Amino acid sequence: MIGRLSGTLLEKQPPLAVIDVHGVGYEIEASMNTLLALPAPGEAVRLYTHLSVREDAHLLYGFIDEAERHLFRELIKISGVGPRLALAILSGMEREQFMRCISDEDSKALTRLPGVGRKTADRLIVEMRDRFRHWPEFSQRGGALSSADQNLPLETDNYADAEAALIALGYKPTDAARMLTGLDTVQPTEALIKSALSQQLTGRGSRQG
Numbered sequence: 001m002i003g004r005l006s007g008t009l010l011e012k013q014p015p016l017a018v019i020d021v022h023g024v025g026y027e028i029e030a031s032m033n034t035l036l037a038l039p040a041p042g043e044a045v046r047l048y049t050h051l052s053v054r055e056d057a058h059l060l061y062g063f064i065d066e067a068e069r070h071l072f073r074e075l076i077k078i079s080g081v082g083p084r085l086a087l088a089i090l091s092g093m094e095r096e097q098f099m100r101c102i103s104d105e106d107s108k109a110l111t112r113l114p115g116v117g118r119k120t121a122d123r124l125i126v127e128m129r130d131r132f133r134h135w136p137e138f139s140q141r142g143g144a145l146s147s148a149d150q151n152l153p154l155e156t157d158n159y160a161d162a163e164a165a166l167i168a169l170g171y172k173p174t175d176a177a178r179m180l181t182g183l184d185t186v187q188p189t190e191a192l193i194k195s196a197l198s199q200q201l202t203g204r205g206s207r208q209g
Contacts (some may be wrong), residue, residue: 001051002049002051002060003048003049004046004047004048004049005019005021005026005028005046005047005049005062006021006044006045006046007019007020007021007022007026007044007045008020008042008043008044008045009038009039009040009041009042009043009044009045010025010041011041012035012038012041012190013161013165014032014035014161014165014168014169014189014190014193015029015030015031015032015035015087015091015165015168015169016028016029016030017030017034017035017038017047017062019045019047019062026060027060028047028049028060028061028062029059029060029061029062029083029087030047030061030062030063030064030087031063031068031087031090031091032090032091032169032190032193032194032197033064033068033090033091033094033095033194034047034062034063034064034068034090035190036190036191036194037064038064047062047063047064048062048063048064048065048066048068048069049061049062049063049069050063050069050072050073050083052083059083061083061087067095068090068095071090071095071098072086072087072090074128074131075089075090075124075128078123078124078127078128079123080120080123081120081124084115084170085115085116085120085170087169088113088114088115088116088169088170089113089116091169091197092112092113092114092197092200092201093113093201097201099132101125102124102125102128102129102132103129103132105125105129107121107122107125109201110124110125112200112201113201114169114170114171115170158187158188158189158192159180159192161189162180162189162192162193162196163176163177163180165189165193166179166180166193166196166197176196179196179197179199179200180192180196182199183195183196183199
């Protein structure tokens with residue numbers, strides 16, 4: 001089992017990061033929260049990891065801290081929640097926001113995440129609530145979620161990269177474009193994606209299907 005990697009960040013292109021460890025480049029899938037916390041390419045980086053072994057591939061998932069990895073491992077224990085969906089959940093919500101949704105039984109907010117339907121949201125609430133009872137911080141509540149104003153997006157290179165990353169996270173192309181509406185597309189790609197996910201979470205964006 002590979003539990004942690006320390007090396008040099010070669011590149012980060014959501015949802016992937018590549019880390020050089022003594023000449024070996026490890027390709028790692030990560031949440032947007034982790035990717036946003038990474039330094040610039042060429043700098044030293046350390047990630048906690050989870051190795052998923054399948055018949056056709058060995059997949060490595062990376063996390064900025066042990067808390068995020070812990071939540072990821074709890075999520076993939078739930079029936080119907082695989083690693084990709086778990087990463088989508090971690091990308092669409094901060095850890096504290098997710099815990100608040102579970103505590104408040106806010107299935108509506110959970111269904112705004114890509115790949116999470118009503119049944120999955122209900123299952124998350126029931127099963128994660130029981131798991132969270134053993135977490136000391138579960139009773140702590142966060143503040144209100146942020147929102148963004150509505151303006152037409154400017155199609156910059158950052159916009160195109162952000163749109164492609166949202167599609168990779170599970171959103172339809174038309175919905176990815178809608179989620180970027182009203183955002184400052186001059187900001188870095190990673191920040192643009194995070195803003196789009198936050199806007200989706202507050203209900204300003206919408207998804208079809």
